[in-house]
Amino acid sequence: MSSSLKRQDDTRIFTISITTDTGIVTLDSSDIMQFYFVEDIFSMSITGKLVMIDKRGLLECGPLTGNEKIGLIYGEEEDIEKEFKIYNISKVSRIETVDPSGKTVIEVFFTDLMFFPLNFLQFSRA
Secondary structure (H helix, E strand, O other): OOOOOOOOOOOOEEEEEEEOOOOOOOOOOOOEEEEEEEEOOOOOOOEEEEEEEEOOOHHHHOOOOOOEEEEEEEEEOOOOOEEEEEEEEEEEEEEOOOOOEEEEEEEEEEEEHHHHHHHOOOOOOO
């Protein structure tokens, strides 16, 4: 199965990848239950949410610690690349299926890379 969603003319619509300490994991389109990001003029950074099915054991083997980056490539004629940082991993639940292993659903909140320096670092006014 393809690692990104494609149009009928075989061009990519989007690709979502997570960069962990051990490498880059490209999410399959069937793994993504919900993905959005909002760019608001009244907010200082872009924020978004990713709800995904963890079929590969990314939570344990990645591992997801909150310091990972999420990469997004999308666009109609030209590829637009955005990079985000995980802000919060809020909900981890399991989908019980016939398969005894089940599937884990992870809810991840992410934000623009500038959010952390603007909110957690102090700058001198001199």
